[in-house]
Amino acid sequence: MATKSDQRFEFETDQSGWSWETHYKPILKYVALVGFMIWMLLPVYYTFANSLKTPEMIFTQPLGIPWVTFDPVAFSGRNAWRTMWDAFPFVEYTLATFVVSVGTAGLATVAAVFAAYSFARLDYPFKNSLFVLSVAGFMFPIVLLAIPIFVLMQQLGLLNTYVGMILAFTAFTLPYNVWLLRGFFEELPDNLEESARVDGCTQIGAFFRVILPLSRPALASVFLLAFLLAWHNYLMAFIIGQDPLHTTLAPALLELQGTFFVRNFHYIMAGTFLSMIVPITMYMYLQKYLVEGLSSGGGVKG
Numbered sequence: 001m002a003t004k005s006d007q008r009f010e011f012e013t014d015q016s017g018w019s020w021e022t023h024y025k026p027i028l029k030y031v032a033l034v035g036f037m038i039w040m041l042l043p044v045y046y047t048f049a050n051s052l053k054t055p056e057m058i059f060t061q062p063l064g065i066p067w068v069t070f071d072p073v074a075f076s077g078r079n080a081w082r083t084m085w086d087a088f089p090f091v092e093y094t095l096a097t098f099v100v101s102v103g104t105a106g107l108a109t110v111a112a113v114f115a116a117y118s119f120a121r122l123d124y125p126f127k128n129s130l131f132v133l134s135v136a137g138f139m140f141p142i143v144l145l146a147i148p149i150f151v152l153m154q155q156l157g158l159l160n161t162y163v164g165m166i167l168a169f170t171a172f173t174l175p176y177n178v179w180l181l182r183g184f185f186e187e188l189p190d191n192l193e194e195s196a197r198v199d200g201c202t203q204i205g206a207f208f209r210v211i212l213p214l215s216r217p218a219l220a221s222v223f224l225l226a227f228l229l230a231w232h233n234y235l236m237a238f239i240i241g242q243d244p245l246h247t248t249l250a251p252a253l254l255e256l257q258g259t260f261f262v263r264n265f266h267y268i269m270a271g272t273f274l275s276m277i278v279p280i281t282m283y284m285y286l287q288k289y290l291v292e293g294l295s296s297g298g299g300v301k302g
Contacts, residue, residue, distance in 0.1 A: 044276065051080050051270035058265055080266040088256060088267075090249075090274060097231060097248040098278065100162050104169040104230035109223045111170070112177030113215075117207060119178070120185035121193070131182065137175035142235055145171075150239050160243035168236045173226040180225075184218040185211070220289030224282065231279050249275050 049065065050058045057064070084090065118124075119131045149168050150159075158164030188211065196206035212219075234250040241247030253275070256267040 044273070047269050047273040047276070051266055051273055053266060055265050058269070080270040084256060084267045084270045088271065090271065093247070093249045093252045094275070094278065096162070096246070097250075097275075100165050100169065100237075100248055101227045101230040103162070103166040104173060105223045105227040107166060108170045108173040108177050108226040109219060111174055112181050112222060113212075113219065115174075115178045116181035117185055117211065120182045121211075131178075135175040135179045137172065138179075142172060146235060146239055149236065153240055159240055160246040161240075162246065164240050165237055165248065168240055169230040169233055170226075172233075172236070173229050177222040177226060180222055181215075181218055184215060188214065217289045220286050224286045224289075227282065228279055231275075 046063065050062060053061075053064075115134060119127060119134075149171070153159050153164045153168065156164070158167065192210050192214070193203070193206045196210045197203075201209060231248075232250060233248070237248040238251040241251065249271075253268055253271045256264050256271055
């Protein structure tokens with residue numbers, strides 16, 4: 001009489017010698033990864049492909065391959081990329097968006113480092129309550145806070161300024177950065193600072209000489225996440241940067257739609273695809289630090 005282990009062996013291994021663990025499971029894993037990659041790249045393909053078509057082709061063949069569905073006669077020898085580049089100050093808006101995004105990421109990262117370190121490594125009254133209040137920004141959607149922030153920036157005279165947008169973007173990215181860095185600092189061994197104190201370092205010296213160098217993956221992670229959130233932030237940039245000369249790329253792309261949205265839809269696709277290049281390039285450069293910072297759990301085990 002066959003035992004349960006024999007039945008399991010017969011199930012996992014067929015007559016050809018193929019088993020689930022060594023053959024079928026890796027194949028299914030790679031198939032799933034390929035499918036997930038295609039799903040993630042579909043918006044990029046959709047944007048690029050439709051930027052090479054006329055508006056009529058976009059709505060009749062939205063997923064068609066450009067060099068198959070392309071009609072040179074209907075395109076009249078002038079594509080959306082050239083028209084958009086000649087008539088739209090894309091470089092100026094991109095530089096403005098880059099300045100605002102880098103300023104937001106830098107300010108949010110620096111502020112989050114000191115706040116998260118105090119919540120994770122220092123002892124003082126009401127520490128947990130203050131931490132809950134600091135991350136309570138997750139509870140409020142950006143739409144709910146848009147009007148109060150607009151009124152505040154108006155009273156401070158920061159409307160239509162890059163400083164106003166940086167402060168507003170930081171207010172929404174800072175809670176997540178504090179929450180992420182606090183978990184990272186809590187996983188660092190306590191004996192790191194104790195050893196630095198024995199060697200003569202103060203609390204601040206141990207922070208700058210020991211904790212910060214070990215936190216580079218986490219710092220790169222929060223910097224990149226804050227940069228991406230600021231780069232794609234539409235609502236606050238639209239509210240605070242009402243002046244076309246002091247706004248970011250996300251609301252500025254609306255200028256490409258013209259009188260009728262359908263007519264200039266291919267211009268918007270071209271501008272949107274170009275706006276993806278900077279964050280994609282930055283993510284490719286920092287993805288190693290992002291993955292390490294999100295998965296290392298402190299990076300050092302005591």
